[in-house]
Amino acid sequence: MATAFVPSTTLRLRPYSTLRCLSFYPKNLTKPYPVFPPxxxxxxxxxxxxxxxxxxxxxxxxxRTKSELAEKQKGQMGxxxxxxxxKLKIVDVKGGPDEGLDRVGLMxxxxxxxxxxxxxxxVTFIEVNDGSCLSNMQCVMTSDAEGYDQVKSGxxxxxxxxWIQGNVVPSQGSKQKVELxxxxxxxxxxxxxxxxxxKKRVSREFxxxxxxxxxxxxxxxxxxxxxxxxxxxxxxxxxxxxFIWISSPIITASDCExxxxxxxxxxxxxxxxxxxxxxxxAIPKTKDGLIDWSQMIEPELAFADLKDDMxxxxxxxxxxxxxxxxxxxxxxxxxxxxxSLEIFDNFSGCMVQRGFSLLVKWGCDxxxxxxxxxxxxxxxxxxxxxxxxxxxxxxxxxxQNDDGRTVAAMDMLVPRIGELIGGSQREERLEYLEGRLDExxxxxxxxxxxxxxxxxxxVPHAGFGLGFERxxxxxxxxxxxxxxxxxPRTPGSAEF
Amino acid sequence: MATAFVPSTTLRLRPYSTLRCLSFYPKNLTKPYPVFPPxxxxxxxxxxxxxxxxxxxxxxxxxRTKSELAEKQKGQMGxxxxxxxxKLKIVDVKGGPDEGLDRVGLMxxxxxxxxxxxxxxxVTFIEVNDGSCLSNMQCVMTSDAEGYDQVKSGxxxxxxxxWIQGNVVPSQGSKQKVELxxxxxxxxxxxxxxxxxxKKRVSREFxxxxxxxxxxxxxxxxxxxxxxxxxxxxxxxxxxxxFIWISSPIITASDCExxxxxxxxxxxxxxxxxxxxxxxxAIPKTKDGLIDWSQMIEPELAFADLKDDMxxxxxxxxxxxxxxxxxxxxxxxxxxxxxSLEIFDNFSGCMVQRGFSLLVKWGCDxxxxxxxxxxxxxxxxxxxxxxxxxxxxxxxxxxQNDDGRTVAAMDMLVPRIGELIGGSQREERLEYLEGRLDExxxxxxxxxxxxxxxxxxxVPHAGFGLGFERxxxxxxxxxxxxxxxxxPRTPGSAEF
Numbered sequence: 001m002a003t004a005f006v007p008s009t010t011l012r013l014r015p016y017s018t019l020r021c022l023s024f025y026p027k028n029l030t031k032p033y034p035v036f037p038p039x040x041x042x043x044x045x046x047x048x049x050x051x052x053x054x055x056x057x058x059x060x061x062x063x064r065t066k067s068e069l070a071e072k073q074k075g076q077m078g079x080x081x082x083x084x085x086x087k088l089k090i091v092d093v094k095g096g097p098d099e100g101l102d103r104v105g106l107m108x109x110x111x112x113x114x115x116x117x118x119x120x121x122x123v124t125f126i127e128v129n130d131g132s133c134l135s136n137m138q139c140v141m142t143s144d145a146e147g148y149d150q151v152k153s154g155x156x157x158x159x160x161x162x163w164i165q166g167n168v169v170p171s172q173g174s175k176q177k178v179e180l181x182x183x184x185x186x187x188x189x190x191x192x193x194x195x196x197x198x199k200k201r202v203s204r205e206f207x208x209x210x211x212x213x214x215x216x217x218x219x220x221x222x223x224x225x226x227x228x229x230x231x232x233x234x235x236x237x238x239x240x241x242x243f244i245w246i247s248s249p250i251i252t253a254s255d256c257e258x259x260x261x262x263x264x265x266x267x268x269x270x271x272x273x274x275x276x277x278x279x280x281x282a283i284p285k286t287k288d289g290l291i292d293w294s295q296m297i298e299p300e301l302a303f304a305d306l307k308d309d310m311x312x313x314x315x316x317x318x319x320x321x322x323x324x325x326x327x328x329x330x331x332x333x334x335x336x337x338x339x340s341l342e343i344f345d346n347f348s349g350c351m352v353q354r355g356f357s358l359l360v361k362w363g364c365d366x367x368x369x370x371x372x373x374x375x376x377x378x379x380x381x382x383x384x385x386x387x388x389x390x391x392x393x394x395x396x397x398x399x400q401n402d403d404g405r406t407v408a409a410m411d412m413l414v415p416r417i418g419e420l421i422g423g424s425q426r427e428e429r430l431e432y433l434e435g436r437l438d439e440x441x442x443x444x445x446x447x448x449x450x451x452x453x454x455x456x457x458x459v460p461h462a463g464f465g466l467g468f469e470r471x472x473x474x475x476x477x478x479x480x481x482x483x484x485x486x487x488p489r490t491p492g493s494a495e496f
Numbered sequence: 497m498a499t500a501f502v503p504s505t506t507l508r509l510r511p512y513s514t515l516r517c518l519s520f521y522p523k524n525l526t527k528p529y530p531v532f533p534p535x536x537x538x539x540x541x542x543x544x545x546x547x548x549x550x551x552x553x554x555x556x557x558x559x560r561t562k563s564e565l566a567e568k569q570k571g572q573m574g575x576x577x578x579x580x581x582x583k584l585k586i587v588d589v590k591g592g593p594d595e596g597l598d599r600v601g602l603m604x605x606x607x608x609x610x611x612x613x614x615x616x617x618x619v620t621f622i623e624v625n626d627g628s629c630l631s632n633m634q635c636v637m638t639s640d641a642e643g644y645d646q647v648k649s650g651x652x653x654x655x656x657x658x659w660i661q662g663n664v665v666p667s668q669g670s671k672q673k674v675e676l677x678x679x680x681x682x683x684x685x686x687x688x689x690x691x692x693x694x695k696k697r698v699s700r701e702f703x704x705x706x707x708x709x710x711x712x713x714x715x716x717x718x719x720x721x722x723x724x725x726x727x728x729x730x731x732x733x734x735x736x737x738x739f740i741w742i743s744s745p746i747i748t749a750s751d752c753e754x755x756x757x758x759x760x761x762x763x764x765x766x767x768x769x770x771x772x773x774x775x776x777x778a779i780p781k782t783k784d785g786l787i788d789w790s791q792m793i794e795p796e797l798a799f800a801d802l803k804d805d806m807x808x809x810x811x812x813x814x815x816x817x818x819x820x821x822x823x824x825x826x827x828x829x830x831x832x833x834x835x836s837l838e839i840f841d842n843f844s845g846c847m848v849q850r851g852f853s854l855l856v857k858w859g860c861d862x863x864x865x866x867x868x869x870x871x872x873x874x875x876x877x878x879x880x881x882x883x884x885x886x887x888x889x890x891x892x893x894x895x896q897n898d899d900g901r902t903v904a905a906m907d908m909l910v911p912r913i914g915e916l917i918g919g920s921q922r923e924e925r926l927e928y929l930e931g932r933l934d935e936x937x938x939x940x941x942x943x944x945x946x947x948x949x950x951x952x953x954x955v956p957h958a959g960f961g962l963g964f965e966r967x968x969x970x971x972x973x974x975x976x977x978x979x980x981x982x983x984p985r986t987p988g989s990a991e992f
Contacts, residue, residue: 083807310578
């Protein structure tokens with residue numbers, strides 16, 4: 001069938017005229033699609049239902065009238081693209097207020113993975129999980145169910161994927177309100193006996209070597225769902241507050257933080273083509289040396305100062321807390337407390353009592369132990385905002401306060417994690433910005449566009465960055481940040 | 497003031513007991529924040545209002561009773577973090593159905609950038625844009641407005657940022673329903689006369705060298721807003737259909753597409769520390785050689801085949817179309833048409849009539865000119881899905897059809913752009929997958945985890961990838977994909 005496209009007829013297929021009947025365009029519309037759509041123009045057509053058609057089988061070429069062709073095509077191409085429907089998942093059944101009792105009597109299909117199978121004398125219990133929630137569907141079957149032979153022959157093991165049809169019935173057990181009385185079971189994919197995630201608990205270290213399978217455990221499944229809920233809540237919050245999402249590049253020729261640790265991204269084209277070097281950048285890294293790919297949550301507010309910045313960060317974290325169930329009620333709320341570093345001059349004693357390995361001195365950054373002391377002990381487990389840091393320990397672009405020695409920076413500290421958010425009002429005044437660059441011996445030319453913005457209608461503005469992985473870590477309680485990331489990357493580790 | 501934290505007193509500050517009065521926790525809660533929150537537990541506390549307190553000024557250390565301390569702190573730390581409120585923007589005023597007439601009489605503040613200024617004998621018109629929509633706010637002022645001297649002295653020029661307070665009044669002009677009668681104007685940031693975006697049209701090529709300023713033009717501001725709306729619609733669609741967002745790494749040691757063009761990310765740590773090489777990856781690139789950072793829209797559907805995949809892609813694009821206004825009514829709708837590559841065997845003539853520079857032959861991939869012909873001409877400007885490609889031109893992981901020579905792959909083509917979406921059912925059968933790896937001389941060991949997934953409960957699954965930049969290009973009508981990206985990156989260009 002390796003036929004070339006050789007001219008054979010003069011047919012010019014114009015299926016539009018024939019297929020239009022399947023769409024809901026107004027009859028008087030001569031062109032169904034504006035080929036060069038104008039920018040920001042409202043569609044003259046009100047929302048309409050959507051139909052699609054599938055062309056299958058062969059067309060016969062040759063001269064014929066449009067209407068003949070239309071009839072031909074209608075006959076041969078008339079089947080539709082299937083409608084896309086959200087599938088019923090276990091969370092849809094069991095996640096409601098009555099935990100599934102409203103679906104009693106319904107016949108449903110559950111497709112998922114076997115967590116456990118217990119065969120009793122007359123009845124077999126299979127716990128199935130489909131990834132939609134922590135809860136399994138308990139499936140109860142007797143020997144008269146279609147496909148029971150697969151259970152009997154030992155094919156349905158932990159880790160296997162199955163398709164089960166049955167009726168929702170009230171459960172006899174105390175662990176769930178409903179269960180599935182199985183009519184039919186189909187093994188979709190068997191699971192080798194070497195399946196590494198058996199019922200007994202396996203260590204997180206071990207699971208890091210099985211990153212492709214660990215979402216099937218309770219913990220990592222939950223972390224994935226919390227992560228997802230936090231990400232969506234983030235988008236929703238900023239959209240609803242008038243922010244515009246911009247995907248900014250993580251590769252830049254400028255060293256944003258002056259941190260000095262730089263990456264070089266190099267295009268290595270194999271074989272004969274020359275290697276092309278592309279620019280140096282400053283990919284953000286976490287304290288643990290992980291490449292922090294997901295610092296994207298970096299809102300910037302125009303016509304705003306540090307107080308607006310704090311208020312925004314606080315409202316954002318507060319909103320996350322309101323998304324009660326999916327996030328797991330980790331309790332991000334509680335009052336935030338803001339204080340200036342100045343306060344250390346006056347109640348320093350309270351911190352030194354602790355015997356920190358590093359003393360806090362004016363001009364030194366807070367260490368993790370200080371941050372945790374502040375939020376976990378001094379402020380009784382509340383998030384705390386520390387503001388107005390010495391300018392020497394902060395980035396060049398932060399706005400200088402009138403005292404000449406501090407900048408309008410703020411960090412939000414939370415228990416267990418320490419710094420979750422770091423933000424600042426940015427320096428909008430050209431002369432101050434240039435002054436800082438010079439002090440830090442940074443080349444003005446490299447930052448030409450950043451300075452340029454101060455030439456043309458500069459405005460007070462502020463922003464913050466949130467470490468999304470830390471947020472996930474905070475919300476889920478996982479101890480190691482590697483376990484908050486689906487496929488963590490460290491130098492030398494990029495297997496998956 | 498570089499005071500060290502030296503022990504001076506035995507004070508252990510416990511502000512929680514004093515600050516709790518500001519929060520809405522139940523009185524009987526002894527700990528306001530669960531330090532190690534359990535996973536997936538509903539908060540026992542119903543949604544509560546949020547209060548924050550600012551500690552400012554100095555605390556005096558020393559022994560005192562808790563209640564004394566509480567009173568002291570209440571007095572000195574009692575101010576709150578400001579409430580975060582969405583700011584009124586021009587789109588909020590003018591974007592409603594009556595285009596602002598409902599706000600007539602209100603006094604509002606507009607903060608934004610001057611587009612134009614026209615001084616007439618008795619009245620001055622300033623067009624201000626705040627980036628929230630295409631439309632400017634026409635601000636009308638006479639010499640009695642506070643700050644008028646700044647206008648008179650020529651400080652308020654195109655590109656300057658200003659703060660204007662005034663009353664919404666019906667407009668005399670025909671271009672808008674309302675305008676602002678100015679009471680007060682404040683210059684926030686002046687604009688140098690060299691401001692490159694003057695009223696006369698500047699070329700897109702020129703603007704690419706001014707990526708930090710081009711969002712202030714009508715076109716690029718609109719592109720940014722469309723881009724934002726498309727991204728949010730994408731998140732919303734997939735969330736509402738039960739998908740879980742996973743941030744997968746773009747750095748991997750495996751060559752996913754077998755394309756061979758690889759990047760190497762190298763950590764270059766300056767000064768004395770050693771350079772650490774980290775893994776080779778396969779960063780996706782567009783046909784134009786742009787690094788395609790934003791291929792993240794890559795849904796995967798479990799328990800799904802190619803038809804489900806097509807249905808999902810079609811429903812997704814359809815949803816984008818329903819988001820009428822913000823996306824600009826580009827008309828993504830219209831019926832989708834699916835046909836198999838087989839059809840070429842029968843109506844090849846219709847394509848060859850065109851005199852393509854490359855003939856379409858079985859076993860060759862469609863070129864851009866063929867894709868555009870199909871969607872723009874053969875199907876009258878409708879999106880078209882082409883499916884079941886020869887396996888030789890597709891990636892190893894695509895599922896082999898029963899005919900032994902094609903794979904369950906599909907591409908959605910749209911006018912002007914060509915391929916917008918590419919998807920496939922994935923090969924879930926271990927023996928077929930291994931066979932393809934061997935055929936392509938790919939090392940099985942490299943793909944150990946991908947094969948592993950076929951050992952433990954493999955399921956039919958499908959997915960697609962959408963080039964987000966192309967979607968933006970398609971929805972906005974910009975000709976060059978570089979103009980659909982805020983800060984495009986090409987080898988050798990990473991200035992911003």
